[in-house]
Amino acid sequence: MSLVKPLIAACLASIALVPVSIAETTAITNAHILTMGPDGEIQNGTIVFDQDKIISIGTRLRIPSDAKVIDAHGQVVMPGFIMTGTSLGISNLPSYGSLDDSSTNNPYVTAAYDVRYALNPDDPQIVVAKSEGVTGALVTPDLWTGSAADPRMFAGTSTSVALAEDEDMILRTSAGIVMVAGTSGASKVGGGRPSEIALFRSALKEARSYTKSRKRELSRSATSLGLSPLDLEALARVADRKEPLLVDVHNATDILNMIDIAKAEGIDLVLLGANEGWTVADQIAAANIPVIVDPEVNVPGDLSSKYTTNENAARLIAAGVKVGFKAVHGRPFWYIRSPRSVVGRLVGYTDLSYGDALIALTIHGAEIAGIADQTGSLEEGKRADIVIWDGDPLEAMSHPAYVFINGREQNITTRGELLGKRYLEIARKDGVLR
Amino acid sequence: MLTLLLASAAGNMAYAEDASEAHPITAPWAEDPYPSTYKPETVAPVAITNATILTAAGPAIGSGTLLIENNKIRAVGANIEVPDGWQVIDASGQWVTPGIIDAHSHAGTAAVPGVEDGLNEMTGPNTAEMFAEFSLWPQSPVYPRLRNAGVTTIQVLPGSANIFGGRTAILKMVPSTTIQGMKFPGAKYGLKMVCGENPTRVYGAQNRAPMGRSGLMAMMRKYFADAAKYVEDWTGYADKLADENIDSDAAAPARDFQLDSIAGGITGDVRINTHCYRAEDMTNVLITAKEYNVKVSSFHHAIEAYKIMGTLKETDTCIAGWGPDWGGFKMEAYDFSSLSIPMLSEAGVCVAVTSDSDETGQHLNIDAARSLAAGQRAGLDVNEEDAIRWITYYPAKILGLEKETGTLEVGKMADVVIWSANPFSSYAHPEKVFIDGVEVFDRSDASAAPLSDYEITPSDKGDTQ
Numbered sequence: 001m002s003l004v005k006p007l008i009a010a011c012l013a014s015i016a017l018v019p020v021s022i023a024e025t026t027a028i029t030n031a032h033i034l035t036m037g038p039d040g041e042i043q044n045g046t047i048v049f050d051q052d053k054i055i056s057i058g059t060r061l062r063i064p065s066d067a068k069v070i071d072a073h074g075q076v077v078m079p080g081f082i083m084t085g086t087s088l089g090i091s092n093l094p095s096y097g098s099l100d101d102s103s104t105n106n107p108y109v110t111a112a113y114d115v116r117y118a119l120n121p122d123d124p125q126i127v128v129a130k131s132e133g134v135t136g137a138l139v140t141p142d143l144w145t146g147s148a149a150d151p152r153m154f155a156g157t158s159t160s161v162a163l164a165e166d167e168d169m170i171l172r173t174s175a176g177i178v179m180v181a182g183t184s185g186a187s188k189v190g191g192g193r194p195s196e197i198a199l200f201r202s203a204l205k206e207a208r209s210y211t212k213s214r215k216r217e218l219s220r221s222a223t224s225l226g227l228s229p230l231d232l233e234a235l236a237r238v239a240d241r242k243e244p245l246l247v248d249v250h251n252a253t254d255i256l257n258m259i260d261i262a263k264a265e266g267i268d269l270v271l272l273g274a275n276e277g278w279t280v281a282d283q284i285a286a287a288n289i290p291v292i293v294d295p296e297v298n299v300p301g302d303l304s305s306k307y308t309t310n311e312n313a314a315r316l317i318a319a320g321v322k323v324g325f326k327a328v329h330g331r332p333f334w335y336i337r338s339p340r341s342v343v344g345r346l347v348g349y350t351d352l353s354y355g356d357a358l359i360a361l362t363i364h365g366a367e368i369a370g371i372a373d374q375t376g377s378l379e380e381g382k383r384a385d386i387v388i389w390d391g392d393p394l395e396a397m398s399h400p401a402y403v404f405i406n407g408r409e410q411n412i413t414t415r416g417e418l419l420g421k422r423y424l425e426i427a428r429k430d431g432v433l434r
Numbered sequence: 435m436l437t438l439l440l441a442s443a444a445g446n447m448a449y450a451e452d453a454s455e456a457h458p459i460t461a462p463w464a465e466d467p468y469p470s471t472y473k474p475e476t477v478a479p480v481a482i483t484n485a486t487i488l489t490a491a492g493p494a495i496g497s498g499t500l501l502i503e504n505n506k507i508r509a510v511g512a513n514i515e516v517p518d519g520w521q522v523i524d525a526s527g528q529w530v531t532p533g534i535i536d537a538h539s540h541a542g543t544a545a546v547p548g549v550e551d552g553l554n555e556m557t558g559p560n561t562a563e564m565f566a567e568f569s570l571w572p573q574s575p576v577y578p579r580l581r582n583a584g585v586t587t588i589q590v591l592p593g594s595a596n597i598f599g600g601r602t603a604i605l606k607m608v609p610s611t612t613i614q615g616m617k618f619p620g621a622k623y624g625l626k627m628v629c630g631e632n633p634t635r636v637y638g639a640q641n642r643a644p645m646g647r648s649g650l651m652a653m654m655r656k657y658f659a660d661a662a663k664y665v666e667d668w669t670g671y672a673d674k675l676a677d678e679n680i681d682s683d684a685a686a687p688a689r690d691f692q693l694d695s696i697a698g699g700i701t702g703d704v705r706i707n708t709h710c711y712r713a714e715d716m717t718n719v720l721i722t723a724k725e726y727n728v729k730v731s732s733f734h735h736a737i738e739a740y741k742i743m744g745t746l747k748e749t750d751t752c753i754a755g756w757g758p759d760w761g762g763f764k765m766e767a768y769d770f771s772s773l774s775i776p777m778l779s780e781a782g783v784c785v786a787v788t789s790d791s792d793e794t795g796q797h798l799n800i801d802a803a804r805s806l807a808a809g810q811r812a813g814l815d816v817n818e819e820d821a822i823r824w825i826t827y828y829p830a831k832i833l834g835l836e837k838e839t840g841t842l843e844v845g846k847m848a849d850v851v852i853w854s855a856n857p858f859s860s861y862a863h864p865e866k867v868f869i870d871g872v873e874v875f876d877r878s879d880a881s882a883a884p885l886s887d888y889e890i891t892p893s894d895k896g897d898t899q
Contacts, residue, residue, distance in 0.1 A: 296793045309897035344860030396800045396860045397807035420773025432744045
């Protein structure tokens with residue numbers, strides 16, 4: 001513990017005194033590096049990076065003379081976590097329509113509802129996520145939850161981001177079109193699962209014929225499906241395998257149906273949630289479909305997801321499925337935090353191993369978000385999205401000492417901490433606190 | 435203050451001096467119309483030894499012993515001899531704490547099995563006459579999950595659309611086919627009240643009162659005044675009976691189930707739990723309540739409680755808050771701070787970490803750990819002995835049950851958890867859970883963690899975690 005405190009102190013000092021972004025080369029020395037990539041685990045390692053890429057990583061490295069050097073005192077240094085499936089940055093205050101861009105109730109914008117235009121880099125929740133060691137996210141739209149007079153099944157188009165301040169957040173646009181299937185999906189299209197499946201396949205058909213025809217005329221059939229030209233163009237990306245379909249689905253039979261349809265239609269799927277996924281883990285693995293798991297949910301929500309359990313992630317991974325973690329269930333729209341400590345709780349409590357938990361939170365999350373070529377592991381040439389921890393990254397009481405995104409040190413003091421400290425001073429002045 | 439004239443649930447006192455001639459009438463607000471039928475079974479005494487014990491009532495005990503006999507804690511400490519013939523559980527390397535208490539839960543209603551039960555009765559801003567227990571489902575799969583996670587007592591509250599939401603249900607997490615079989619014996623009822631944005635949003639959208647905070651507080655004041663008058667009328671009636679005699683023809687005041695619940699907040703027979711976020715909202719409720727001697731026992735969620743710590747201390751008001759990062763989901767929750775819980779704790783305010791969620795309710799220890807870590811990083815004087823009180827002793831106090839449960843002290847109910855490790859570690863999980871000394875969960879014995887009826891299926895695929 002004695003090593004941790006100076007590290008934190010140094011961190012706080014740097015936040016207070018140094019402007020956050022200075023173009024420079026940084027070297028982290030004396031680090032216990034979990035690269036989450038081909039270099040594996042490195043004891044007493046060094047990592048050198050600038051604001052473009054990781055320059056070198058290993059032991060006994062030459063440190064450039066102009067580099068800023070940070071001694072990690074043997075603590076864990078690893079890539080930042082990637083949260084797959086979150087409304088972070090697009091739902092400032094979800095109770096208020098005007099401030100919430102996570103969904104739309106406009107029936108003429110469905111698949112084309114692209115959250116890249118909703119990102120608010122100033123959302124205070126982004127700093128909260130960074131203070132939990134998250135550096136990247138797959139930001140997904142939500143299907144409108146209000147009363148839906150108009151049937152719809154697509155929430156919109158996702159974007160993968162880095163939680164960077166003072167630079168473009170977007171790492172990849174068109175990172176997946178979100179569709180809600182199963183019980184919820186059926187209820188959004190007038191009831192009955194077969195109805196949604198027929199509508200979905202019709203929509204793909206319309207998208208294909210629309211983009212292939214030279215005239216690009218909207219057919220009556222497409223209009224009746226509530227699909228605009230932009231929706232059809234968005235869906236064509238799914239039909240052409242340029243973008244995956246992220247399907248929010250939980251029931252085992254619904255999952256198998258979606259796998260069959262994906263095969264028949266030749267499209268790429270990612271399962272979002274899949275609470276009963278473990279019961280058909282072998283089929284999901286055989287189809288090579290990744291799953292974004294909620295690490296907290298373990299209560300059967302209704303009769304169609306009766307086998308919901310905290311063992312889902314462990315059992316999917318054991319079957320060979322690639323798993324990422326989403327923001328936790330307790331508050332899907334507004335409880336925006338890293339799933340880190342909830343994932344940590346699964347280690348030991350369920351069959352999830354420590355290593356698999358970290359892989360899901362980093363490189364597999366990045367692969368699912370379509371940004372593994374840029375981040376998700378510490379490798380030469382990749383972005384320097386790096387966290388220095390003050391303890392075990394999955395322990396509830398640990399905290400990042402430093403967070404770097406693309407080589408730039410980030411502010412991780414949250415708005416809540418600033419407010420707390422303001423009232424701490426007042427309480428001390430008033431004698432309420434010593 | 436009225437206990438001399440009207441029987442209260444606490445004392446059941448007669449108004450006449452000579453008990454044989456007494457015709458005690460129970461004050462309507464003190465009635466318990468649906469009493470608990472739960473009685474713990476009798477089990478053999480048990481000793482838990484070699485554990486690190488967080489009692490929530492003092493310093494941690496290293497390598498301590500806890501003795502449980504007749505459903506109660508018989509002894510706790512470092513140098514305690516185990517009586518002959520007792521069953522001994524060697525908890526070397528493990529930690530022992532009081533059972534977790536969640537003062538803000540909705541477990542057993544609404545979400546399962548995908549059927550809304552209407553515990554949020556959004557049909558009018560005053561449903562104080564409603565009892566939450568009638569919306570609860572004893573076969574909810576949430577209950578065994580909470581029990582297996584070390585939760586031994588919860589308070590289930592009505593939803594937050596109404597200024598006066600209704601009576602809460604205080605339950606022990608014991609298996610039962612009825613809700614009465616889970617109710618905490620002798621617990622006073624809570625009343626859920628709500629200020630701020632929820633009632634104004636729900637009713638404002640219907641072009642009804644309250645449309646704004648001023649309308650809301652005016653309505654709250656009106657019902658407080660009505661309740662004060664109601665107490666006065668019933669007290670006058672009891673006086674008359676006492677002054678005259680058995681054959682008094684004094685007419686009883688009209689019974690009003692809504693006012694029963696609110697009047698109990700004046701007499702101390704009902705504990706008022708108010709959902710409130712902002713500093714000025716909480717202050718406004720306190721000054722409005724003071725006018726009619728209504729006691730607000732606790733504010734729930736209370737995002738900005740850290741801004742009015744002095745007021746909360748002076749008025750002896752508890753806070754049922756959240757872990758460090760709940761907030762930001764609506765305007766009145768915008769100023770959430772990870773420092774709120776530890777600041778309130780250091781200031782000596784009664785403060786609990788609660789869940790408001792079926793899933794989060796299974797890991798309040800982790801949420802408390804995260805609040806503790808945030809406080810320590812900010813240099814606050816808080817430690818594990820404080821943090822355990824946020825999820826045991828203080829929530830018991832919010833329920834008015836701190837003399838019965840919430841700490842490991844001699845004579846209290848033996849609501850106990852044996853953890854695999856320090857409960858503030860991500861990797862800790864309950865090994866054994868006791869409610870009133872009865873083992874209700876044993877990690878090494880799956881049959882001790884039965885599925886709810888709902889989960890019984892021919893396919894045998896269910897898990898209780």
